[in-house]
Amino acid sequence: MGYRRSIVGAGKLDKHPHIRIKNARVHNLKGIDVEIPRDKFVVITGVSGSGKSSLAFDTIYAEGYRKYMESLSTRARQVLDQIKRPEVDLIEGLSPVIAIEQRKGNGDNPRSTVATITEIADYSRVLWSVLGDSYCPKDGAKIERLSLDECVERVLQEPVRRKAIILSFVMDAPSSVVQEELAVVQQKGFERVRINGEIKRIGEPDLVPKGGKSVRLEIVLDRIVIKEEQRSRIADSLEFAFSEGGNKAIVAVEQEKGEPFEEIVLSQQLCCSECSTVYPELTTRHFSWNNPDGACEECSGLGVTFQFQEEFVVPDGKKSVRGGAIKAWRLGSKSMIIRRNAILKQLAEQLPFDPKQPWSELDDSVKHLILQGATDRQFSFKLKRGNSKPEAVYFEGVFADLRHSFKESSSDGFKARLIGYQTKEKCKACDGNRLGGLSRHVQLAGVTFPQFMQMPLKVAEAFVNKEFSKSKKFGHVIDAVHGLKDRLHFLNKLGLQYLTLNRPYHSLSGGESQRVRLATQLGMGLVGVVYVLDEPSIGLHSRDNQKLLSTLLELKNKGNSVLVVEHDMETIKAADIVVELGPGAGTRGGEIVFHGTPKQCMKSDSSLTGPYLSGKVAIDREADYIAKATRYLSVKGAEENNLKSADARFPLGQLSVVCGVSGSGKSTLINDVLGRQAAYTLNKTKDIAGKHKKIEGLDFFSRVARVDQSAIGRSPRSNPATYVKLFGLLRDLFSKTSLAKVRGYKSSRFSFNVKGGRCEKCKGDGSIKLDMQFMSDVYVECSSCQGKRYNRETLEVRFKGLNVADILDMTVEDAAVLFRHHPNIIAKLDTMLAVGLGYLKLGQSATTLSGGEAQRIKLSLELSRKQKGDSLYILDEPTTGLHLADIQNLMNLLFRLRDDGNTIILIEHNLDVVKLADWIVELGPDGGSAGGEVVYEGTLKGLLKKKTPTSVCLNA
Numbered sequence: 001m002g003y004r005r006s007i008v009g010a011g012k013l014d015k016h017p018h019i020r021i022k023n024a025r026v027h028n029l030k031g032i033d034v035e036i037p038r039d040k041f042v043v044i045t046g047v048s049g050s051g052k053s054s055l056a057f058d059t060i061y062a063e064g065y066r067k068y069m070e071s072l073s074t075r076a077r078q079v080l081d082q083i084k085r086p087e088v089d090l091i092e093g094l095s096p097v098i099a100i101e102q103r104k105g106n107g108d109n110p111r112s113t114v115a116t117i118t119e120i121a122d123y124s125r126v127l128w129s130v131l132g133d134s135y136c137p138k139d140g141a142k143i144e145r146l147s148l149d150e151c152v153e154r155v156l157q158e159p160v161r162r163k164a165i166i167l168s169f170v171m172d173a174p175s176s177v178v179q180e181e182l183a184v185v186q187q188k189g190f191e192r193v194r195i196n197g198e199i200k201r202i203g204e205p206d207l208v209p210k211g212g213k214s215v216r217l218e219i220v221l222d223r224i225v226i227k228e229e230q231r232s233r234i235a236d237s238l239e240f241a242f243s244e245g246g247n248k249a250i251v252a253v254e255q256e257k258g259e260p261f262e263e264i265v266l267s268q269q270l271c272c273s274e275c276s277t278v279y280p281e282l283t284t285r286h287f288s289w290n291n292p293d294g295a296c297e298e299c300s301g302l303g304v305t306f307q308f309q310e311e312f313v314v315p316d317g318k319k320s321v322r323g324g325a326i327k328a329w330r331l332g333s334k335s336m337i338i339r340r341n342a343i344l345k346q347l348a349e350q351l352p353f354d355p356k357q358p359w360s361e362l363d364d365s366v367k368h369l370i371l372q373g374a375t376d377r378q379f380s381f382k383l384k385r386g387n388s389k390p391e392a393v394y395f396e397g398v399f400a401d402l403r404h405s406f407k408e409s410s411s412d413g414f415k416a417r418l419i420g421y422q423t424k425e426k427c428k429a430c431d432g433n434r435l436g437g438l439s440r441h442v443q444l445a446g447v448t449f450p451q452f453m454q455m456p457l458k459v460a461e462a463f464v465n466k467e468f469s470k471s472k473k474f475g476h477v478i479d480a481v482h483g484l485k486d487r488l489h490f491l492n493k494l495g496l497q498y499l500t501l502n503r504p505y506h507s508l509s510g511g512e513s514q515r516v517r518l519a520t521q522l523g524m525g526l527v528g529v530v531y532v533l534d535e536p537s538i539g540l541h542s543r544d545n546q547k548l549l550s551t552l553l554e555l556k557n558k559g560n561s562v563l564v565v566e567h568d569m570e571t572i573k574a575a576d577i578v579v580e581l582g583p584g585a586g587t588r589g590g591e592i593v594f595h596g597t598p599k600q601c602m603k604s605d606s607s608l609t610g611p612y613l614s615g616k617v618a619i620d621r622e623a624d625y626i627a628k629a630t631r632y633l634s635v636k637g638a639e640e641n642n643l644k645s646a647d648a649r650f651p652l653g654q655l656s657v658v659c660g661v662s663g664s665g666k667s668t669l670i671n672d673v674l675g676r677q678a679a680y681t682l683n684k685t686k687d688i689a690g691k692h693k694k695i696e697g698l699d700f701f702s703r704v705a706r707v708d709q710s711a712i713g714r715s716p717r718s719n720p721a722t723y724v725k726l727f728g729l730l731r732d733l734f735s736k737t738s739l740a741k742v743r744g745y746k747s748s749r750f751s752f753n754v755k756g757g758r759c760e761k762c763k764g765d766g767s768i769k770l771d772m773q774f775m776s777d778v779y780v781e782c783s784s785c786q787g788k789r790y791n792r793e794t795l796e797v798r799f800k801g802l803n804v805a806d807i808l809d810m811t812v813e814d815a816a817v818l819f820r821h822h823p824n825i826i827a828k829l830d831t832m833l834a835v836g837l838g839y840l841k842l843g844q845s846a847t848t849l850s851g852g853e854a855q856r857i858k859l860s861l862e863l864s865r866k867q868k869g870d871s872l873y874i875l876d877e878p879t880t881g882l883h884l885a886d887i888q889n890l891m892n893l894l895f896r897l898r899d900d901g902n903t904i905i906l907i908e909h910n911l912d913v914v915k916l917a918d919w920i921v922e923l924g925p926d927g928g929s930a931g932g933e934v935v936y937e938g939t940l941k942g943l944l945k946k947k948t949p950t951s952v953c954l955n956a
Contacts, residue, residue, distance in 0.1 A: 019060065019530070019561070023089040026062075027054040028590035028839070034579060036060075036563065038093060038530075041556045043575040044565050045609050046593070047883040049585030049839025052565045053534065053850075057099060060563065061532050062086045064097030095561070099532045100517045110302055111290055112505035115453060118491065118520050120501060123484040124452060125287040127468070130477055132444045134270065134282065137437035141274035148242075151266045152235050155226065155251055158264075162226045163254040165261070166237045167194055168245035170217040175208050178215045182207065185219060192220035219244060226253070242268055248278060279438055287442075287449050289434035296436050298429035306422040308399045310371060312686055313421050317360030321348070321370070325359040328402055328421040332414065336405075343395055373397025423688050433502075450502075456928040458497035461488040483523075490519035494551055495544035498663025498927025509709070509877070511538030512662070515548065522551065527559040534850075537568040538880050541661040541909050542953040549574050567883050569613060573598050580607050586811040586839030612884045619888050619912040623895030626654055626918055633674075633697035633872070633903065640690025641668045642932040648921050649937060652700055655894060655904045657917035660935075661949050663927025666907045667876065671708070674905075675874050678704040682872070701903070704872040705862045709855045709880065711846060716765070717753060718846035721808065724861045726828040726842070727751075733822070734804055740797050749794060750804045757794035759785035808843030815842060831860040834893045836886040852881030856890075863893070869901025879910045891916055911954055915940060922950050 018035040025031050029051050036042055044052045062083050069083075115121035134143035146154070155164065171181060178195075185193060186202050193202060196216050200207055208215060221244070222237040224230050241249035247269050252261040265271070271278045280286075285293040289301030299305050308328070319325040321344055329340050348355040353366045373396040395401075406418045426432040433440055433450035440450055445467035455463065468474050468481045491499070494515045505513065514536050521531070536548060549571060556562045556576075564571065572578055578601045580594040594600075594607040601607050602614035611617035629651030638646040643665045650656045658666050668690060677689035682704045689695075712723045721727040731750040734740055740749070749757040752764030762768050762782035766789045781787040788795060788805035795803040800818065807815065812832045819825040832838070835856040840849075849857070855878060862873065878894075879887050891913065898904055898918075906913065914920060920943050922936040935948050943951050 017093070019091065019093045021055075021059065021088060021091050024055065024059050025087040026058045027051065028586055029054050029059070030590040032590070032592050034592055034595065036561075036579065037577055038095075038561045039556065039559060040576040041552060041562045041574065042564070042577045042579060043572050044563060044579045044581070045567060045572060045883070046581035046589065047583075047585055047608060048836045048881060048886050050581040050583075050589035051591075052581055054590070055579075055581065056532050056563055056565050057101065057534070059086045059088055060091070060094070060530070061097050061099040063088065063091045064094055064530065065099075067094070068096075095528050095530055096526075097530045097532065098521065098526075100514050100521070100536075101534045109506065110304075110504060113453075113501065114457075114491075114499050114503045114505060114508075114516060115501040117505050117516055118487050120484060120487050121288075121453075122284075123480045123487075124449065125284040126477060126480040127474075127484070128287055128442055128444050128449045128452075129282045129284045131473060132282065132442035132449075134279065134438065135441040135443065136272035136275060136277060136279075137441050138277060139272065139274045140441075141272050143270050143279055144273055145270050146266065146268060148235060148239060148268065151238050151249070151268070152231060154264065154266060155234055155238075156228065156231065158226050158253050160227050164224050164226050165199070165220060165252040166222045166224065166234075166241055167218040167250040167252065168221055168241040169248060169250060170219055170245070172214055172216045175210060175213060175215050178217050179208050181217060185217075190219050190221075194218040194220060218250065238266065282438075282442065286439045287435065294435055294439050296427060296430035296434055299427035299434070301434045303427055303430065303432040303434040304424040305427050306419065307425045308402050308421055309423050309688070310367075312423070313371070313398065313402070314359055318358050320356050320358055321353075321362075322355040326370075326398055328418065329398060331417055332405065340401075347395060369397070371398045373400055420686065423686070453502040454500055456498055456500050457488060457491045458928070460501060461485070461492055464488060486523045487519065490522040490551075491516065493522075493547060494519050495540060495547045495662060498661075498931065500928070509539040511536060511540055514538070515540075518551065522555070525558070530561045530563065531555060532563045532565075534565050535567065535881065536564065537566060537571055539662060539877065539909065541659075541949065542570070542911055543661055543949045545570050567881075569884070572601075572609065572613060578609070580609055582608055585836070586813050588813075589839065608883070608885055619884060619891065619916065621895075621916045622892055623899065626898075629654060629919075631697065631700065633695070633700070635669065635674050635692060635695050637693030638669055638673045638690065639692065640672050641665065642929055643668055643673070643690075644932040646923070646932060646934050648934050650903065650905055650921070651919050652697065652903050653898065653901055654918035655898045655906070655916075656919040656921060657906045657908050657914050658921045658923065659908060659914050659950050660923035661925075661927050661931070662909075664923040664925075664931035665933075666923050668932075669923065670874060670905060670907055671706070671876065675704070675706050678872055678874075679706060698872075700870065701872045702868060702870045704874065706874045707855055707858045707862060707878070708876045709852065712849065712854045712857055713846035716845045716847050719808070719843045720812070720832070720837070720840055720846075720849075720857050721842040723846070723857055724828050724832065724864060726825065729822075729825050729828070730804065730807060733825070734797055734799060737797055737799055743793075743797075745794075745797065750790075750797075752789040757790055759789055759791050761785070762789070764789050808841070810842055811838065812840055812842065813838035828860075828864050831863040832857070834863065834889065835860050836882055836889060850881055852878075855880065863897065867897070867900045867902065871902045873897065873902055873904045875904070876907045877909065878906060879908065879913060884912070887912065911950075914950065914954065920950075922948050924949055 018037050020035050022033050023031045044056050046052050063086055065083050066085055113121070115124070135141065136143055158164070170185070171178065182193070182202060191202060192199055195208060199220060221241050222233070224233060224237070238249050248265065248267045251264040251266060253264065255262055267278050269278050270281065283293070285291040288294045289296070295301030313328040314325050315327055316325065324330055330337060344355060347370065351366060351369060353362060359367070402418060402421070406415055409415055430440065435450060440448060442449060447463070452460065464485055474481050496512065496515055496519070499512070508516065514533065518533070518536065537545060540548060545568070552562050552564065553574070566572060575598055578594065578596065578598055579592065580601070582589055582591065582593040594604050594610070598613060601610045604610045631652040632649040633652060635646070635648045646665065646669060648669060658670055660666050672690040673692050674695065676687040677695050678698055679685040679687045680689060681698050682701055712718060721730065728747070731747040734750045735745055735747045745757070748754055752758045758764035759782060761784040766782055766785065766787040768780055768782050785791065790805055795805060797803060810818070812829055816826060816829040816833060819829065832840070837853065837856055837860065840853065855876070859875065859878065878890060882890060887910065894904055908914065917940065920936065920938065920940060921934060922943070924931055924933065924935045925948070936943055936946050944954060
């Protein structure tokens with residue numbers, strides 16, 4: 001979700017009660033004129049591809065952002081994105097604009113969490129660093145700062161008349177360095193030192209041990225008898241020791257006869273009251289996993305480490321060690337492989353084991369020793385290199401050797417191949433909490449910083465209100481307390497109470513991330529702003545929809561204009577004004593088909609949304625019901641995240657919907673447990689499934705297709721045509737034209753990714769980046785190819801009067817007409833039309849697609865494959881971004897897929913889709929720790945008789 005804010009000087013806004021737009025021509029908008037009332041809740045709706053985002057984001061927001069950019073200095077503009085001026089004659093009445101989109105500005109940054117994005121982490125760091133009580137990571141004792149008087153008291157606690165020696169630590173270094181330092185010590189007037197625990201007089205022969213080993217040097221400052229009369233002398237000696245020894249003093253106290261001196265380490269710095277370990281002064285940096293002072297040393301603040309897995313390192317258990325079972329050990333140079341083979345040969349003799357025996361038949365203890373090594377046993381081999389003498393090699397296990405190879409290699413390609421044999425695991429050093437030892441042991445109100453970050457938002461708010469509001473000690477940090485409380489309150493208000501503070505931001509859905517940003521805006525209390533939101537209801541259960549609506553209305557009531565691109569019927573009904581675009585998608589859209597109140601929309605003959613609002617039209621089930629299933633796909637004992645040993649069944653050959661309130665565990669059950677295990681078993685991927693006992697029924701399937709909302713590509717060169725394997729067919733078609741044959745052009749000639757047919761001035765990008773020195777980079781259309789990506793010779797090759805650049809600039813809908821007589825091509829295009837993507841251009845950059853569009857492109861690719869009737873399809877909220885009319889087409893398509901014998905499982909909140917399902921599994925009863933249970937499993941008829949969050953909404 002992009003989070004963008006611009007401040008626009010709009011003059012006297014009372015003269016402009018509307019945002020007036022004249023002749024907007026962005027993308028498919030056909031020169032529309034529209035007036036949007038200010039300080040109102042306005043919903044912009046219409047079928048997918050009708051131009052809603054073009055009006056809201058690419059016109060209204062883009063103009064506001066552009067005006068904001070013009071008000072900034074050149075240096076400020078350097079760090080901000082440039083947006084092209086929208087094609088519009090006039091926009092007036094515009095005030096500061098904030099756009100909150102589905103696309104996440106932080107991308108897949110693994111360090112971003114809910115707490116960091118909302119600034120909750122920043123406020124919390126202040127509180128824990130200023131008011132927290134520190135405890136020693138070694139022994140759990142309290143870390144305290146002692147004054148000089150307290151240090152003296154500590155010495156006087158020892159038995160009276162015991163002898164004591166006060167020392168100052170100097171160094172622990174090689175003997176040669178210590179020898180040089182002794183001369184400095186002697187110049188200062190000191191006579192005695194303690195070397196490696198033995199007190200000697202400076203000048204004695206053989207004072208420093210020879211041999212270059214490490215030597216500990218300490219200065220003897222005073223020798224005293226412990227008694228009250230010596231208080232002043234002890235204080236002076238300790239003060240002197242602190243100045244000489246870096247604020248650290250050692251007091252060696254005599255014990256009973258024959259027993260060694262007992263040492264007391266004292267410091268005026270923060271130190272453990274038991275082991276006297278000195279710790280640094282706490283700052284906010286110590287509670288940030290993005291700072292070296294606070295990050296865990298093992299995982300560098302990521303909370304996870306990459307570890308080699310036996311399943312990946314030894315993928316085929318039927319092979320023997322000699323036959324190459326340890327696949328990862330066959331990577332690298334020829335000499336490395338020869339060395340490893342020699343190690344395995346000698347290891348087989350020392351363990352011993354049969355290297356010709358299949359890996360799966362080897363004893364588990366032998367396999368463990370080969371992979372992990374042994375702590376109580378060391379294997380040494382003699383290996384010869386060339387003509388040199390054999391050298392001793394110590395074997396610590398295959399995994400240890402692979403980790404060493406990964407760390408020491410300078411080859412990025414070799415490292416990339418090794419990563420394929422690793423998976424992410426929770427860091428064992430910090431238990432996934434990202435912070436170092438000291439930071440993890442600081443408590444505030446009995447709770448450590450990591451424990452607070454693990455709390456769900458609802459629990460965190462209750463904790464803050466209870467512990468931080470009444471105590472007087474929070475008075476001087478009251479601003480941080482208020483900031484923390486406000487943000488937690490607004491997040492819970494938006495129905496996100498189930499999220500934990502340490503939830504990775506990249507794991508949120510588009511709707512969740514958008515609501516997180518919206519909560520931050522609520523905390524700012526701005527007025528006179530135009531808010532533009534993109535389907536904020538995505539991922540929100542109908543039960544919680546009212547929370548979102550009340551928040552949007554609150555924004556409006558504060559004096560802001562709220563513009564929402566939305567398909568949700570409840571949201572549309574709550575709007576002051578509805579602006580509908582259409583009548584179709586792509587070139588058939590881009591017109592205002594309705595402008596008025598929701599009640600007027602229900603009566604409008606031109607509106608496609610009105611009949612759905614009034615109830616005259618509803619999504620129908622056009623597919624037949626299937627008789628009761630006899631075979632099931634079963635998940636048993638799922639315990640990943642908040643799942644509580646959940647068991648769930650899904651009938652084979654039917655369409656199942658998994659529903660439940662947000663945070664109830666739907667995605668965990670279907671994506672993290674079932675989806676990953678199915679992909680590992682059926683598609684041989686390197687996915688590790690979430691914790692569960694077993695999954696039964698996967699042997700009925702030949703493959704699994706997981707269709708989610710992740711991007712189809714990270715490069716601007718990726719586009720729908722390349723992803724659905726259509727571009728290859730188009731290039732083959734162009735290579736068969738008469739002119740291409742005469743010139744000898746092959747299929748590769750029509751690719752903009754390789755030399756030959758592409759424009760070499762822009763390298764096939766169609767644009768050239770200009771370095772603007774102190775301003776941000778500007779992209780201009782390539783002057784050689786005019787943005788067409790290809791050179792002149794390639795563009796001379798035409799099919800029905802169109803070159804390859806013209807084809808890529810066509811919409812799917814138009815291309816379907818052009819290629820109606822080409823079965824292979826039309827098969828790809830028909831599936832894209834079927835999922836409601838007829839408005840997309842074939843060459844549209846993948847980076848401009850929404851999550852819902854990316855998911856439907858993936859679905860179209862799956863649908864274009866030959867159906868064998870034994871596939872498992874898993875879809876995550878496929879209705880995202882779809883108008884109700886488009887949802888009807890999608891469901892018809894999915895039921896046809898079901899009728900071919902496939903099994904389909906949808907994660908979905910849309911109540912109309914829930915009604916159409918053959919089988920329903922609901923998780924709940926609530927979100928977060930209050931969820932994770934299967935509260936219903938069966939048909940719609942049975943659900944309506946139960947009392948669950950979903951059934952209550954269905955019966956309303």
